[in-house]
Amino acid sequence: MRMFLWSLLAVCPLYAxxxxxxxxxxxxxxxxxxxxDEWVELYNAGDSTQVLDGWxxxxxxxxxxxxxxxxxxxxxxxxxTFLIANYAADHANSxxxxxxxxxxxxxxxxxxxxxxxxxxxxxxxxxxxxxIADDGKGAPLAGDSAQKRSMERIDIWGDGRMESSWHTxxxxxxxxxxxxxxxxxxxxxxxxxxxxxxxxxxxxxxxWATIKAQ
Numbered sequence: 001m002r003m004f005l006w007s008l009l010a011v012c013p014l015y016a017x018x019x020x021x022x023x024x025x026x027x028x029x030x031x032x033x034x035x036x037d038e039w040v041e042l043y044n045a046g047d048s049t050q051v052l053d054g055w056x057x058x059x060x061x062x063x064x065x066x067x068x069x070x071x072x073x074x075x076x077x078x079x080x081t082f083l084i085a086n087y088a089a090d091h092a093n094s095x096x097x098x099x100x101x102x103x104x105x106x107x108x109x110x111x112x113x114x115x116x117x118x119x120x121x122x123x124x125x126x127x128x129x130x131x132i133a134d135d136g137k138g139a140p141l142a143g144d145s146a147q148k149r150s151m152e153r154i155d156i157w158g159d160g161r162m163e164s165s166w167h168t169x170x171x172x173x174x175x176x177x178x179x180x181x182x183x184x185x186x187x188x189x190x191x192x193x194x195x196x197x198x199x200x201x202x203x204x205x206x207x208w209a210t211i212k213a214q
Contacts, residue, residue, distance in 0.1 A: 020046025023133040028109040029145040034093035039085035044076040069106040098174035098186035135161040142166035150183030
């Protein structure tokens with residue numbers, strides 16, 4: 001995979017409305033069946049359907065930013081989610097009952113220095129930065145590896161690199177029966193804060209929109 005030798009931590013904070021598509025939940029630790037039973041959820045906070053064809057998720061490595069996977073084809077309606085998983089729901093190592101929108105074996109999430117970025121294209125060829133999750137400095141900002149509890153977004157308007165934008169899951173939805181995992185794959189996290197139009201975010205995009213009322 002190609003490396004992009006810049007740091008997302010160097011992105012300058014800008015004052016703007018929240019981007020319409022954000023990273024809303026991350027199961028970075030895997031499940032009780034497999035440490036590779038990982039997934040990432042996107043959320044459409046805007047008021048129109050967004051085509052995700054060609055959108056890219058990146059991660060940090062010791063060399064810099066790396067393109068992890070590209071969504072070849074997909075769409076996300078207003079107020080809905082798009083679930084990207086390493087395993088299909090019927091895989092022997094998966095705890096998911098929710099069927100992922102995209103299954104991609106390239107999805108691999110570190111348990112430390114976790115930082116993901118979402119681009120509306122290839123960052124190498126002009127794709128714009130839409131959202132960042134985690135600060136990439138040490139332990140993830142939320143989530144619990146021992147208890148298998150996901151990292152949930154609670155502040156779409158806030159900086160995704162700040163701890164205050166995240167929450168360790170306390171509810172469960174979308175899992176196989178009797179699964180101990182906590183999180184809501186495929187369901188909008190219930191703790192997402194309501195809109196406050198004048199609040200700043202650190203990411204600027206050409207596709208800003210007001211968060212859809214829950």
